[in-house]
Amino acid sequence: MEHNPVLEAIRDRRSIRRYKAEAIPRDVLLAVLEAGRWAPSGLNNQPWRFLVVQAGDPRQEALAAHTKYSHIVRQAAALFCVFLDREIVYNRAKDLQGVGACLQNMLLAAHAQGLGAVWLGEIINQEPRVTQALGLDEQRLELMAVLAAGWPDQKGSSDRKPLEDLLLEPLP
Structure with a gap:
C-alpha cells in the first residue's frame, strides 16, 4: 500500500490520558476546532x-467534579467540550x-498537531448538570463529549479485532 498520511493518522492515533504541564498555543487549539467544524453533517x-x-x-x-476521570480532566x-445544539x-x-x-476529526487534528x-464520553452520564455547571443553557445545549488534550506524557497503545471478525460476510 502506498504512503497515505490520512490512513496513517487513523492507524497511529491513540487515546492519551497523561499530559505535560504546558499550554497549547491558540493556533493549535484553532486547528483542532477547524477540523471539527469541517465534519460532515446531514x-x-x-x-x-x-x-x-x-x-x-x-x-x-467544574468538569472534573462530574466525571470519574477527574484526574485526566x-x-x-x-x-474541548462538544455540544449538540437542540435548536x-x-x-x-x-x-x-x-x-x-x-x-473524530478533532482527535485526528489533535494527533496531527502533536497533541x-x-x-x-462517561461525563455525559452527568448531563445536564455538567452543562449547568459550565454556565450554559441546558435546554438548548446537550453535552456530547469532552476531549481532554495536552502535550503527551505517555505513549499510547491499542489492539484491534481482526477485520474478519467484524465482517458480516467475507469480501468477494
Whole structure:
C-alpha cells in the first residue's frame, strides 16, 4: 500500500490520558476546532457547538467534579467540550452521527498537531448538570463529549479485532 498520511493518522492515533504541564498555543487549539467544524453533517446543519476550557479556568474543576476521570480532566491543558445544539436538530440519529464525525476529526487534528487527546464520553452520564455547571443553557445545549488534550506524557497503545471478525460476510 502506498504512503497515505490520512490512513496513517487513523492507524497511529491513540487515546492519551497523561499530559505535560504546558499550554497549547491558540493556533493549535484553532486547528483542532477547524477540523471539527469541517465534519460532515446531514443537510450541512453543523449541529455542534464548542466550548474550550483551558488549564486554570475554574470550569476545569467544574468538569472534573462530574466525571470519574477527574484526574485526566485536571491534568489536561485544554478541554474541548462538544455540544449538540437542540435548536437546529432535524434528525437526532443523523445529527448524533455528525457529532461523532466532528469528534473524530478533532482527535485526528489533535494527533496531527502533536497533541495527545482522549474522548471522554462517561461525563455525559452527568448531563445536564455538567452543562449547568459550565454556565450554559441546558435546554438548548446537550453535552456530547469532552476531549481532554495536552502535550503527551505517555505513549499510547491499542489492539484491534481482526477485520474478519467484524465482517458480516467475507469480501468477494
